[in-house]
Amino acid sequence: MTRAPDAERPAGGRRGPAPTGRPTMRDVASAASVSVKTVSRVVHNYPFISDDVRGRVQAEIRRLGFRPNSNAVGLRRTDRPAGGIGVLAADLADPFYAGMLSAIEQVATARSFTTLVASSDEDPARERGLLGTFVERRLDGLIVVSADRRHDHLRPELDVGTRMVFADRPPQRLPVDCVLAAHAEGAGQAVTHLLGQGHRAIAYVGHSPVIHTARERLRGFQAALAEAGLEPHAVRTDAVDAAAAHRAAAELLATPDAPTALFADNPRLVGGVARAIAESAAPRTALVVFDDSELAQVLGVTVVAQDPRELGRRAAELLFTRLDGDRSRPRRVVLPTTLVPRGSGEGFGVALRSAGR
């Protein structure tokens, strides 16, 4: 954020159009022998311009390769929006966020807004820096998938008029709109489904519940079991990636009193858990995973699916509602999840099979 010390060095400011460098409106104006304001009007399709002048100006614009400088535009024009929104994703490599992003872009494009994206890679410090950059660039609004656990520092931004919507993960003590999936209820759906299949020994494989979504999923898992008068057969929260999930599941399945069903709390674990099941003495152990993925489809794994595109669409529409002037109090939109049976939760085990439609 902070740049090199102000060296106060001479810089030889250029006089008149530079020999090399980007042409300005003034360059176009003098080439077409009109005033700068006339060029501005042509650029913005102001209707009352003689065809002669319009033609000359357009020709010069093309010849010189003029493009308006949005820095200057954004500086002078403060009433109309600049036409850009920023999306801070936690991890662009995750197909879930890619889908969300694509839906956001679609809404923004329909409104003639540009979408600019940056990724925090789950690093809170990076997130703060990138949000700062977005703010400095005076984008019209932000959609944030936050990797941070505190959001107090955004309070001043909010007060000063920055519009933002949180998506997928809720804000902590910051009165802003947010769009979330029903994580706890979704995990409950998974449990209910497995109970319906006759399972009573259901184990949880996931990562430690420091992240909001993981915490909610675990909570929903436990609540649904409790409602049926059951305890979790086991809860493993050390499955940070596919390899760890493989180990955790393999260990669970190797015990004399092994669970008959597993619930994995996120899609990165599918491969590891499925493999552990396939390699175990009980290859028909049931499996339900939170969030869909290509791998789950191909392996026939039953999932509790969120709709990432819907999440993005709703977040974007909420943001634009705000940009259109809505000043009502912050809203929290909770989207339902869907249980998608594919076999692994219905007694067929995991296998390479029909890739969903």
Added chain:
Amino acid sequence: MTRAPDAERPAGGRRGPAPTGRPTMRDVASAASVSVKTVSRVVHNYPFISDDVRGRVQAEIRRLGFRPNSNAVGLRRTDRPAGGIGVLAADLADPFYAGMLSAIEQVATARSFTTLVASSDEDPARERGLLGTFVERRLDGLIVVSADRRHDHLRPELDVGTRMVFADRPPQRLPVDCVLAAHAEGAGQAVTHLLGQGHRAIAYVGHSPVIHTARERLRGFQAALAEAGLEPHAVRTDAVDAAAAHRAAAELLATPDAPTALFADNPRLVGGVARAIAESAAPRTALVVFDDSELAQVLGVTVVAQDPRELGRRAAELLFTRLDGDRSRPRRVVLPTTLVPRGSGEGFGVALRSAGR
């Protein structure tokens, strides 16, 4: 790009600091009883400032929530770069580009540059629009994964000093740097590997060679076979997605004289082709796929792997070399591919197995 007609309407320009709205340097200056320039110096860590003044200014910056307006900064400052690069990706939902992007961001971050991303979704018109936006925002440089087949329209941008590097797909008649994988040679590696396993009837499954990469892969496939004095057993270029690939592969394998090995030209086809093989009368039919994927890892599919991160890293470094002043003629960097044997190309068929490492 074009906005609403210039309505020339009154707008009630505000006088003095606005009651609501973003604080400016002037607001900070008057609150701290110093000049605007002094605030600027504090913001930029200019060393020769009395501690008293610095403290007062910093306090007001925090209190008012001041953030510099990068529009104004970028407008006035023309010698130093603004500190932002733009990446135009063809499809953010593709994990390949996600990896590339992450590597670019890493290089940029190390240089204190911000990375702004937009996705064309493989739409050339959208690509042109987004490149225009990047240019208007006066970013310091661009990395482009182009979905367009013509690039003449970028010529003026180039002449006017916009730095750009093409990645993954080459520019058409535009003298700019680019970084590509050795697609033809990679496809050749696949063929050579299959020949080495004794296969002589090798079929190609892919999409129509309108895209550069697909064309190159097909060319390399055919060339490697020709070198061994062989013809392709079949060439299917109608596999636009996994479902189409499944159909194509199933049809090939159902013929009396079926191929003993398949080469799939991109990772989106893995699931479909693998399933067709598993369902066929010859479940040990060999398979090599171009580009790695999680699915290929889990299914034990032998692949020809590019390194998307390396692609991104090299592109970013090339761009920064240019930003540092390098004016030598355009470079073309070609990165080698790696054959990764996992079983499907070595006689074990496709199966759910050990997820690579």
Added chain:
DNA sequence: CTGAAAGCGCTAACAA
């Protein structure tokens, strides 16, 4: 160590 004035490229307001 600090400040006043000019101007980046563009648009708003007012004139002609």
Added chain:
DNA sequence: TTGTTAGCGCTTTCAG
């Protein structure tokens, strides 16, 4: 239908 003047928020230049 077109032009002139002022000024957005900041940095540069030059002066204290």
